[in-house]
Amino acid sequence: MSKVLVIYAHPETEKDSSTYALYRHFIDAYTDSHPDDEIIEHNVSDYMPFPLNKIAVSVYNKTMAHKDLNPDEQRFSDARQKWIDEFVAADKYVFVNPMYNLFIPSEMKSYIDMVMQVPYTFSYSKEGVPVGKLSNKKAIHLQSTGGNYHGSNGAPDMSSLDLGHQYIGTVLHIMGVDDFKGVFAEGMDHDPTHAREILQHAFDNAETAAKDF
Numbered sequence: 001m002s003k004v005l006v007i008y009a010h011p012e013t014e015k016d017s018s019t020y021a022l023y024r025h026f027i028d029a030y031t032d033s034h035p036d037d038e039i040i041e042h043n044v045s046d047y048m049p050f051p052l053n054k055i056a057v058s059v060y061n062k063t064m065a066h067k068d069l070n071p072d073e074q075r076f077s078d079a080r081q082k083w084i085d086e087f088v089a090a091d092k093y094v095f096v097n098p099m100y101n102l103f104i105p106s107e108m109k110s111y112i113d114m115v116m117q118v119p120y121t122f123s124y125s126k127e128g129v130p131v132g133k134l135s136n137k138k139a140i141h142l143q144s145t146g147g148n149y150h151g152s153n154g155a156p157d158m159s160s161l162d163l164g165h166q167y168i169g170t171v172l173h174i175m176g177v178d179d180f181k182g183v184f185a186e187g188m189d190h191d192p193t194h195a196r197e198i199l200q201h202a203f204d205n206a207e208t209a210a211k212d213f
């Protein structure tokens with residue numbers, strides 16, 4: 001049985017959301033094909049308890065300097081640790097979001113800031129090279145975008161502009177997760193007359209990806 005951790009970021013309701021529809025097609029196909037797996041879902045737009053704020057930076061700096069935390073910092077660190085432990089314990093990660101200004105929503109960035117923690121998810125070698133701690137795990141990124149970035153719908157490849165997908169792939173690589181792919185619903189805003197067909201194609205891709213995930 002695998003533990004699947006879903007990090008979902010969308011500030012609006014699920015109504016009429018292509019991101020949500022893409023996710024539903026993925027997760028319904030996944031649960032059909034992996035009925036015994038545990039799915040943990042976090043909508044980090046609804047609840048993201050630990051932004052990278054003053055106290056978080058103080059905890060970071062004191063930990064790097066091997067200094068004691070004050071009681072507030074210790075409480076913050078202990079509570080945040082549960083989220084880090086949950087991330088470490090998962091076998092598979094599903095990141096779900098709409099593209100905002102070529103990137104992921106800020107709450108998803110805050111979630112990643114929370115789990116990118118030495119020594120739990122990665123460390124540094126003597127030479128200063130990051131060494132990932134999360135081996136034998138896999139991840140998928142489900143993303144809805146107004147324009148075309150990944151060569152869909154006859155558009156040229158503009159994947160270098162999809163900074164969110166690159167970023168998630170890079171931070172996962174730093175943490176040791178290299179089995180990473182994306183499923184994209186893209187171009188519906190650019191070509192609304194074909195939005196239905198574009199979405200149906202993305203849903204089919206999500207269902208196929210779910211069976212192999």
Ligand SMILES: Cc1cc2nc3c(=O)[nH]c(=O)nc-3n(C[C@H](O)[C@H](O)[C@H](O)COP(=O)(O)O)c2cc1C
Pocket residue numbers: 010016017018019020098099100101102103144145146147148188189
């Ligand atoms: C604030 C904002 C910024 C956006 N930035 C981009 C962008 O940079 N590139 C893009 O292709 N679409 C962009 N979009 C469009 C959304 O990514 C697209 O409409 C997506 O399908 C929305 O998903 P939803 O239907 O789940 O809300 C943006 C939308 C909003 C609201």
